[in-house]
Amino acid sequence: MKKLNHRKGGKRPPPARQDGLATKRQLLESAGEIFAEQGYARATSKEICERANANIAAVNYHFGGKDGLYAAVLEEAHSRLVSLESMQAAAQSRIDPRMKLRMFIGRIVAEVAKTESAGWELRVLSREILSRSPLMAGLIQNQIAPKAKLLRSLIAEIMQLPVEDPAVSRSLINIMGPFLMLLITDRALQKQVAPKLDLDPQTLTDHMVTYALAGLEAVAKANR
Amino acid sequence: MKKLNHRKGGKRPPPARQDGLATKRQLLESAGEIFAEQGYARATSKEICERANANIAAVNYHFGGKDGLYAAVLEEAHSRLVSLESMQAAAQSRIDPRMKLRMFIGRIVAEVAKTESAGWELRVLSREILSRSPLMAGLIQNQIAPKAKLLRSLIAEIMQLPVEDPAVSRSLINIMGPFLMLLITDRALQKQVAPKLDLDPQTLTDHMVTYALAGLEAVAKANR
DNA sequence: TTGAAATTCAAATTTAAGTTTGAATACAAT
DNA sequence: ATTGTATTCAAACTTAAATTTGAATTTCAA
Numbered sequence: 285m286k287k288l289n290h291r292k293g294g295k296r297p298p299p300a301r302q303d304g305l306a307t308k309r310q311l312l313e314s315a316g317e318i319f320a321e322q323g324y325a326r327a328t329s330k331e332i333c334e335r336a337n338a339n340i341a342a343v344n345y346h347f348g349g350k351d352g353l354y355a356a357v358l359e360e361a362h363s364r365l366v367s368l369e370s371m372q373a374a375a376q377s378r379i380d381p382r383m384k385l386r387m388f389i390g391r392i393v394a395e396v397a398k399t400e401s402a403g404w405e406l407r408v409l410s411r412e413i414l415s416r417s418p419l420m421a422g423l424i425q426n427q428i429a430p431k432a433k434l435l436r437s438l439i440a441e442i443m444q445l446p447v448e449d450p451a452v453s454r455s456l457i458n459i460m461g462p463f464l465m466l467l468i469t470d471r472a473l474q475k476q477v478a479p480k481l482d483l484d485p486q487t488l489t490d491h492m493v494t495y496a497l498a499g500l501e502a503v504a505k506a507n508r
Numbered sequence: 509m510k511k512l513n514h515r516k517g518g519k520r521p522p523p524a525r526q527d528g529l530a531t532k533r534q535l536l537e538s539a540g541e542i543f544a545e546q547g548y549a550r551a552t553s554k555e556i557c558e559r560a561n562a563n564i565a566a567v568n569y570h571f572g573g574k575d576g577l578y579a580a581v582l583e584e585a586h587s588r589l590v591s592l593e594s595m596q597a598a599a600q601s602r603i604d605p606r607m608k609l610r611m612f613i614g615r616i617v618a619e620v621a622k623t624e625s626a627g628w629e630l631r632v633l634s635r636e637i638l639s640r641s642p643l644m645a646g647l648i649q650n651q652i653a654p655k656a657k658l659l660r661s662l663i664a665e666i667m668q669l670p671v672e673d674p675a676v677s678r679s680l681i682n683i684m685g686p687f688l689m690l691l692i693t694d695r696a697l698q699k700q701v702a703p704k705l706d707l708d709p710q711t712l713t714d715h716m717v718t719y720a721l722a723g724l725e726a727v728a729k730a731n732r
Numbered sequence: 733t734t735g736a737a738a739t740t741c742a743a744a745t746t747t748a749a750g751t752t753t754g755a756a757t758a759c760a761a762t
Numbered sequence: 763a764t765t766g767t768a769t770t771c772a773a774a775c776t777t778a779a780a781t782t783t784g785a786a787t788t789t790c791a792a
Contacts, residue, residue, distance in 0.1 A: 303789095307739085323639070325549030329780065339741050344781060346739095414638070414692050415547065424700055432701040453702035454715050462685030468638050476648055477656040478677035491678050494730050495723035502722030503715060527759095528769060553750065563771050568751060570769095 308346045310336040316357050320404035323411050324354055355419060358412060361405035362423065366391055368430055375434045381441040386493045388435070389459075393489045396466050410467045432456065442497070443504035451507045459496050532570045534560040540581050544628035547635050548578055582636060582643065585629040590615060592654055599658045605665040610717045612659070613683075617713045620690050634691045656680065666721070667728035675731045683720050 314335040318327045329343045329350050336342075347353040374384060395406050412420050413428075439455050440447040466474070466483075474481055482488070538560040542551045553567045553574050560566075571577040598608060619630050636644050637652070663679050664671040690698070690707075698705055706712070 303739090323547070323549065325547070328778090330778095339739095340780085341741070341782080342739085350780065413697065414635075415550075416545075416694055416697075424697060429700045436702075448704055450704045450706035450711075451715065453705040454712070455719070456702050457686045457689055457705070458682075458716075458719050461687070461689035462681045465681055465685035465688050470640055473637065473640075473648065476653045478660070478680050480672055480674045481677040481681070482674035487674075488678070490730075491675065491727060492682075494726050495679070495682050498726030499719035499723040502718050506714075506718050531769085552748090554748095563769095564750085565752080565771070566769085574750065 307336065307338050307342055311338055311342060311346060311353065312356060312360060315353050316361065316404040316408060319354060319357055320407035320411065323415065324417065329353075357408055358419060358423065361408050362427060364405050365395070365409075368427060371431055371434050375438065381438055382497060384438055385442060385496065386489070388438070389492050389496070390485075390489045392463050393485050393492065396463060397483060397485050397488075406467055410464060414468070435459075439500065443500050443507075445504060445507060449507065451503055455500055455503055458499055459492075462492065528570075531560065531562050531566055535562055535566060535570060535577065536580060536584055539577050540585065540628040540632060543578060543581055544631035544635065547639065548641070553577075579643065581632055582647070585632050586647065586651065588629050589619070589633075592651060595655055595658055599662065605662055606721060608662055609666065609720065610713070612662070613716050613720070614709075614713045616687050617709050617716065620687060621707060621709045621712070630691055634688060638692070659683075663724065667724050667731075669728060669731060673731065675727055679724055679727060682723055683716075686716065 311332065315327075315332045318332050318335065321327075329340055332353075333340050333342060343350060343353055347356055371388075374387065377384075395403065398406075409423075412423070436447055436452055436456055439459070440449070440452045443449075443452060443455065445452055469477075535556065539551075539556045542556050542559065545551075553564055556577075557564050557566060567574060567577055571580055595612075598611065601608075619627060633647075637648070660671055660676055660680055663683070664673070664676045667673075667676060667679065669676055693701075
C-alpha cells in the first residue's frame with residue numbers, strides 16, 4: 285500500500301522552544317481542569333496535552349508521568365487554597381465565635397462560587413477525597429485533619445459543649461455536607477434537583493450561617 | 509525452554525456447573541461492592557470476578573461486557589431502593605409535615621447506616637450521580653428529579669413559603685448535603701474529620717431532624 | 733563558532749485492561 | 763446411551779493508554 289502525504293526527506297516543522305516553564309504551567313493548568321472534570325482514571329494525558337498545546341511526551345518530560353502530574357496538581361490546588369496558618373490565626377483571635385463561623389463560611393462560599401468557570405482547585409481535591417487514593421492519606425493528615433480540628437473547636441465553643449461530644453462531630457457534617465454537595469454536583473444537576481437556587485455569595489453566606497447557627501443551637505439544647 | 513507443570517494430555521479439573529444464575533447473582537453482588545468502592549473507571553473485571561469466584565469470561569457471558577454489568581448494577585441498586593410511588597403516597601397523607609420529614613430522614617439514615625458492609629446500592633448511585641455519565645441523565649429525570657420535587661414541597665410546607673422560593677431550594681441542599689457526605693466518604697476519613705461520630709440510627713435521626721427543623725425555621729423567618 | 737543542555741516531536745514500545753475463542757464439562761431431555 | 767444446550771475455563775486477541783526513544787531544534791555560554 286502506497287503511503288500518501290509521506291514526506292520522507294523533508295524538514296520537520298521547527299519545534300520552537302518557548303522556555304519550558306511556560307508549557308509546564310500550561311500543562312498544570314489544563315491538567316487541573318481536566319482532572320477536576322473527569323477524575324484521575326478517566327482523564328487521559330492525550331487530552332490534557334491537546335488542551336495545553338503540548339506533545340504527549342511533555343507529561344513525562346516535565347512531571348515524570350501521569351502520576352507525577354496528578355500529584356503536582358493536588359499540591360498546586362492545595363497551595364492555592366486557604367492556608368492552615370491563616371485558619372489558626374483566625375481561630376486564636378478573640379472575636380465572637382459566631383462571627384468566626386460566618387467568616388469561615390464566607391470563605392468557602394467564595395470558593396464554591398468560582399466553581400465551573402475558574403476554580404478547579406476545590407473540585408480536584410473533593411474528587412480526590414472521594415476516590416480514596418493512596419495519595420490522599422498524606423493530604424488528609426497534613427491539611428484536612430488539622431483544619432477539621434479547628435472547626436470542631438469552633439463548633440464546640442458555639443454549642444457550649446466539650447469538643448469530644450459526638451454532637452459536635454455530627455454538626456460538623458451538617459455544616460460541611462452542603463458545601464461538598466454544591467462542589468461535586470454540576471450546575472445541570474443542581475438545576476434539576478434545586479431549581480431557582482440562588483448562588484449569589486452574599487445571599488448564600490447569610491443563608492448558610494442562619495441555618496447553621498439555628499441548627500447548632502437546637503442540637504446543643506437537646507444535648508445538655 | 510521447557511515448560512514445567514504443563515500437562516498436555518491430562519484432563520482439566522471439572523468446571524462444576526452450578527446453575528449459572530448463582531454466578532450471575534454473585535457477580536452482580538461483587539460488582540456492586542467494587543463499583544461502589546472504586547467507581548466505574550478504577551474497578552476491574554478481574555477483581556470483580558475474583559471476589560465472585562468466577563472466570564473473567566463470565567462477565568461477558570452473563571452481561572455482555574463491563575458496561576452491561578455496570579448497567580445491571582445500577583438497575584439493581586435502583587430497584588432495591590425506596591420507590592417513587594411510596595414517597596408519593598406518603599406525601600399525600602395528611603399528617604404533620606414535620607413528622608413526614610422525620611420519616612423521610614429516618615429512611616435515609618437507615619440506608620446510610622448500612623454503608624460499608626452491605627448497602628452498596630446508595631453508594632453506587634451517588635457515585636454515578638457525581639460522575640455525570642450519560643447513563644445517569646435518564647435516572648435523574650425519572651427518579652431523582654420527581655423525588656426532589658416532593659421533598660421541596662414538603663420543605664416549603666414546613667417553612668410556609670412558596671415552593672419556588674430560592675430559600676426552599678437552598679434548604680434542600682442543607683438537608684441532603686450531610687447525607688451525601690456520609691455516603692461517599694469512607695469510615696477512615698470520617699474518623700479523621702469527625703472522630704467520635706455516633707452513627708446509631710436513632711441518635712442520628714434525632715440529631716438530623718432537630719438540626720433541620722431549627723435551620724428551616726430560622727431561614728423561613730428571615731425570608732418573610 | 734562551537735558545544736552542551738534543554739526542549740519538542742513523531743514514532744516505537746510496553747502495559748494493562750477488556751473481549752473473544754474454542755475446547756471441556758455438566759445437565760436435562762430424548 | 764445419545765444428543766443438545768448452558769456453563770466454565772485458560773489462553774489468545776484487541777485496544778487504548780502510558781511510557782520510552784532518539785533525532786531535531788533552540789538557546790545559552792564559553
